[in-house]
Amino acid sequence: MPTTPPESQHVLVLNCGSSSLKFAIIDANDGHEIISGLAERLGDKAPSIKYKFNGTKTVIDLAANQAHAEAINTLVSLIKDHNLDDQLIAVGHRVVHGGEHFTQSVLIDEKVIAGITQSATLAPLHGHANLLGISSAQASFEGLPQVAVFDTAFHQTMNEVAFLYALPYKLYTEFGVRRYGFHGTSHFYVAGQTAKLLEQPIEQSNFISAHLGNGCSVCAIKNGKSVDTSMGLTPLEGLIMGTRSGDIDPGLFNFLTTQLDYTAQQIDNLLNQKSGLLGISELSNDCRTIEEAALAGNKKAILAIEMFCYRLSKQIAAYMVPLQRLDAVIFTGGIGENSDIIREKVITQLAFLGINCNPQANLNARFGQEGVISCKNSHVKAVVMPTNEEWVIALDATNIVKEL
Known part of the structure; x- marks a missing residue:
């Protein structure tokens, strides 16, 4: 019927x-x-x-x-x-x-x-x-x-060891200075979809999700819950991004103000708008433009991609500490879903985790196609999973309306 x-x-x-x-x-x-x-x-x-x-x-x-x-x-x-x-x-x-x-x-x-x-x-x-x-x-x-x-809600399952800065404790208790993380809706969605793809319960799944776009973050997901993430008090912390610097030495602030007469606003603009892939390549914040230039031999474009992948690989490897066991690395976001070049470089650098790239599957997964891109004998899977934050928002809104 x-x-x-x-x-x-x-x-x-x-x-x-x-x-x-x-x-x-x-x-x-x-x-x-x-x-x-x-x-x-x-x-x-x-x-x-x-x-x-x-x-x-x-x-x-x-x-x-x-x-x-x-x-x-x-x-x-x-x-x-x-x-x-x-x-x-x-x-x-x-x-x-x-x-x-x-x-x-x-x-x-x-x-x-x-x-x-x-x-x-x-x-x-x-x-x-x-x-x-x-x-x-x-x-x-x-x-x-x-x-x-x-955006921050998914990361509220982090504990103090992960979310506190090594600053005077009262800055946290009185002013809320701590690591909050962002892209939570995206990390939540792709983790759930990856668990379905791999046919395993999300409550028993350990993933590292890499949301890569103009803004980038990595999330360690243990038994379906966020236990650490690379962004912090603001979306500036963590990975190299399109125009954001990601992690830097805080001493840079003193150098820029005392030696180069930068104002606080100029430093904020430098780190958020003029750094990252744009700052290194001196070409663009768009990964596609940089990849094209790198393939043509542009040295700064090559350097930008190498730095991006190196920092991303280091962050993923670091999250083995809270997870101990890893089922899959998930690539999502504009870069994560579309750049087979960056995915292959990162997977190659993470070979010691027991993850190996399947070149043809990786190539086939361009342009937002979900799928496993690691070899069948890989101990850890690599997955491309298109994100859909809007659908999560719609679902949450619908569920709340049902309860009214």
Whole structure:
């Protein structure tokens, strides 16, 4: 007998940056994107909204200096024009920093707003944008439940040994200075999907997940839970990234201020916007551009890739300490899903873990195709697993709405 199709569970997912707004309507049943797009250059002279619906891409130019509220108002009209508003059951918000207040996704109310506001001081660029997106969505989608999903929540299972800095303890107790980690939604999703792929319970799975994009982080996942991760108080700590330096000697701050007369703002801009792959290659923060230049013999591009892979391999190897036993290394994110070159270099450097790359499987896994890319006789598997943070947000929002 034919089965009754599941009831549509459409969730509007919003991801607000300081000058951008990424959005999608997701069917939580299967992760299908009904409509998706990006509002960018908000608050600038030429903001716009680019979106995709039914396979057609469209660009809407906004008036000069329009910001998040106006962009969401335009998005509301767009949703209504396509008759998608009646099917929405909730709005899900990606919130970058939840501090220690939030260990899971929550229905947004005044107390949640207060908690997000307090955590926003730890990530002001992202936090204030998230709050602006929430307030704008509440005004535009009055009556729809609003749900906050936190990048930091998955990592709240880390213990003090992993999350504390070796600083005066009162900086933690009084000001919340500790390691929080980010990309939690992505690490959570790919770990669950990898467990399904390998046909083993997530509760008995030990993975090291590498989310590699313009922002990069590694997460040690023991029995399905995060026990350590490479990002810290902010998303600057850890790996070499597109424009971020990752780990540096803190003494650099004193050198830059006393010897080169840098201001605090100039140092922040240097480490977050001008470093990483861009700083080393002096070409681009885009890995594809750097790989093309490296293949053409550009020495700085070659160096950038070698440094990126070396630091990533070291971080993965270090996480054998908390895990002791490893089932698989997971590659995800824009670079992790698409760069067979970087995956092969990293796997080769990790051969001592009992992991060997299958060159053809690695090549076949380009462009977001999931699969095992290690040889059959590898003691540890290597897996490419496309991430889908929007689907996780939609699922969490749906589950919370069901409980209302």
